[in-house]
Amino acid sequence: MSKNVPVVEFKQVGKTFISPDGTPHEAIRDVNFCVEDLDDEGEFIALLGPSGCGKSTILNLIAGLEPVHPATTGEVLVFGQPVHGPGPDRGMVFQSYSSFPCYNVLDNVAFGLKLQGVEKDEREERAMRWIKRVQLAGSEKKYPHQLSGGMRQRVAIARTLAIHPRIILMDEPFGALDRVTRWGMQDLLVELWREVEATVFLITHDIAEAVYLGDRVFIMSEGPGTIVEVVDVPAPSGDAATTQRTEAFSNLVHTVSQKFEKHIPQMGSA
Template sequence: MDGKIKLQVRDLSKIYEDNGREVVALKDVNLEVKESEFVMIVGPSGCGKTSLINIIGGLDTASSGEVLLDGKAVNRPGADRGMVFQGYSLFPWLSVQKNVEFGLKMKKVPAAERAEHARKYIRLVGLEGFEDALPRQLSGGMKQRVAIARTLANEPEVLLMDEPFGALDAQTRVVMQELLADISRRTGTTILFITHDIDEAVLLGERIYVMSRRPGTVRDAITVDIPGERDHNSLVLPEFLETKKKIMDMLWQESQDAALDK
């Protein structure tokens, strides 16, 4: 797809110490995400996916290389990058409405304005009518909807997602995937999404970066070409299955090579 490059990772490496031993988690990672693009990252366990997204989000630092947002280097957390994790990170004592308003309140947005803004995103994630509910009254899928609404309410330049649906049951997970695909279409939000689930990657992604075993680097970048809007019916399309098979073969080879490394 054509378009402005929103996010770039250039020659990024991450090395850390483990009981006096040097471990190379990431090595010379290069990737880019265009404006309004939905990009997935998949890779074998331990390949550094979470380390990578934490560095992009400013929660960790790279040993070398850089992260650029709109061409400017970023190395600390910022409102321009919103993050959604597998854990919902909701304030249990606050209602859905107040949880979604929280970031806006920190920005000192006036009460009436932030309340209306929050309601807009609560409607977007399908939780209208639950504004006064507390997190303990919600299902896992509903809690993740609140977490997504809270992050989107701050209108970040890029939405970073680290296996956000990993703790959900299979049926709820598909529902949330369809919801996120719809939100992406309606808002044009730029999204970078980490997953270990190949079906999820192919269902949601316009492009998929496949990472190698440790030290993690980009093995391939795959453009996903599936006709029509993405939903559960896409899972059985020939184009879906062909792309899934291609990624499965890559990850199988990485797993086999990792076993031989040992």
């Protein structure tokens, strides 16, 4: 794949849903952005905006997931090609704990590999490698109901990374976690992202999380959503707990908050 081909490109993309009574609902309108294929690393994009502005719609269009896919207007390109449906080059981590309750951790993480036809011994070996990377070694025989929320999200991340996607799509994966657990998950995500060199799209309502994780923050308007501002963010110099307590980081969050409030004034600092 040529390095000149963008990883993801939206060209004047819009999506309108039709309700059961026939009423149209425009979720996003005229969304334009380009994420380049960088040398030796992927870019981390944080999508920030109010509820209902179409952030999840954008992720689902990249993923090629129905009924959001296809776009009503415009073009959605992944590695220069129109999206026709889901593919192994894209993996998704949802806000809800999406593990299969009847499978243990090992089988959950190996599930995508099984769908790809990987033989049992190899898929279990690869799954165990990622279970260890997300710090769940010793829990591979446990079932989701035996795990904490943070542990279940580690399972979801391991399952996604096990298939080696080029693009990782994350829909508020840490939204239900307490602050300390969330910081730990943010650090783990940064470590794994640097290792796999994938491009990441992360939806969040948390401005501090967007600033800490993102290379760029895409600020979206209220629905029908569009990208109204893109903010470049410097890479953090320390772990989440340390960095997010510093004055410099607080100032940066305040700057992004002001930009957010400029476009969505009624949201205040939420």
